Amino acid sequence: MTNKFYLPKGASGHPRKGMDWQVGYDWVSRSGFGAGLMYSGYKSSYSYSHVDVNVGLAYIAPQFVMKQKVGRWGIEEKFGIGYFKYRESAKGVSESLSGFGYNFLVGAEYYLSDHIGIGANLGYIGSSLPKQDNIDYKDGEHSGIFRLHLDAGIRFHF
8 A cells, every 4th residue: 555544543563564366357359459347355454452453445447458469478558447445344343435446557478378377467556535534634635545566376368
């Protein structure tokens, strides 16, 4: 997370460090332009007064996709606008905020075959969330979560 994150006084741990995952589907024409759908999730936690607080982020958006292939290598660029949700939960109680989100991503992939590749991407997801009552905002500040992510994995093409 690249934004300020306010924790209660006496809290330990930090939600900036957590597990990120991504699932998507892309359709790309022969010209290299296409569309897709991307879901990104994130999970972390912190402790406050001997209570573990779970933090979860979810983002889903349609994507504009561009892909180029050079030999066994593929390069991709994506951007989208969609729905963003922030959630905290502890001891069966949860609170959430949702709003507008946006993303962009660049990636590279090495094709092992026509249907399997190994790839990595670097992306950024930003959001605009409703202002919270218990936060003192400075002029020009707003509520939102901003994440920089690096993902790597196996990709399947069909």
